Amino acid sequence: MNDRHEQWRAAERLALTLTEGGLQRMAARTLAVFLFTDQPSVTAGEIAMRLEASAGSVSGAIKSLLTVGLIERLPAPGSRREHYRLRDDAWATLFTSQNTVIQAMLQAAVAGIAATESSDPAHQRLAQMHAFYEFLLGEIPSLLERWHQQSS
């Protein structure tokens, strides 16, 4: 039930799901390593070995995960290698970053509304779209607040 092989299968499957969710392939696999490792932190070299991937692609993946805030660089524990680990609020962060798309949709709707006459059917459709994404965006803060309350 807890053999390494089974864990590894689960990790690869999760990586595929993360890819569905918009992460790049190698970034997703790297994130899976951060999740499933039995150590408190990992180095780029360990990830490369684990995934049988080149140091270069791992470097790129780590960079992108750092950028979106899913992992963090640890204060060097005297070693030459950089240590990284999954951030505590990684999932909420991932969720939030995906919501930037919502803002973009909202702005696109605004632009479309401005470019159409109110008599144009397109105007109506864009207004509906705008209403939905505005609603959605408004719900997110309280949603995250409820989460933080519940998890603390």
Place this chain on the structure above:
Amino acid sequence: MNDRHEQWRAAERLALTLTEGGLQRMAARTLAVFLFTDQPSVTAGEIAMRLEASAGSVSGAIKSLLTVGLIERLPAPGSRREHYRLRDDAWATLFTSQNTVIQAMLQAAVAGIAATESSDPAHQRLAQMHAFYEFLLGEIPSLLERWHQQSS
């Protein structure tokens, strides 16, 4: 302010945003046409002309939009061509379809938890992940309910 060219620029920009959100390129551009057209319904041929794309790629895009429920085929008005239009609840549908990823994440977390001992740090991380996505999934029904109440 309401010239066709400006509208078209807005449509192309929205298509790009939709692509960010996970739609395929041509499906996104097709959806933009459904939004910005000044007619109540459009045919595949009109879309192909508008996008300067092949009939084949438009056919594929329409098929995928039908599958996720963003557009609908209209009862044929006596013409030989099929007419399609954006569905009323398209945006809520799009939102919901994106949430299938959340369910997949949840299941991935469950699988990981089952594959690790509780003493393993990975077990803790997976439990946190599970908690977040379970929370998220639980919030969605009431969220959509509030939307339907507000929009009606």
Place this chain on the structure above:
DNA sequence: CCGAAATTTCAGAAATTACTGAAGAGTCGG
């Protein structure tokens, strides 16, 4: 400061994904 170990960068290769064009299937008017 120098050398070793690790990471980052980047050009090229590989793989994946998306589009086209043509052939085939379906459908409606006559």
Place this chain on the structure above:
DNA sequence: CCGACTCTTCAGTAATTTCTGAAATTTCGG
């Protein structure tokens, strides 16, 4: 039913994305 018109399917191609490998850079121990 036949013929014309439209849509769909699919194999091949084009384009994009992603990975690798090697060189350059950074960092730390000595």
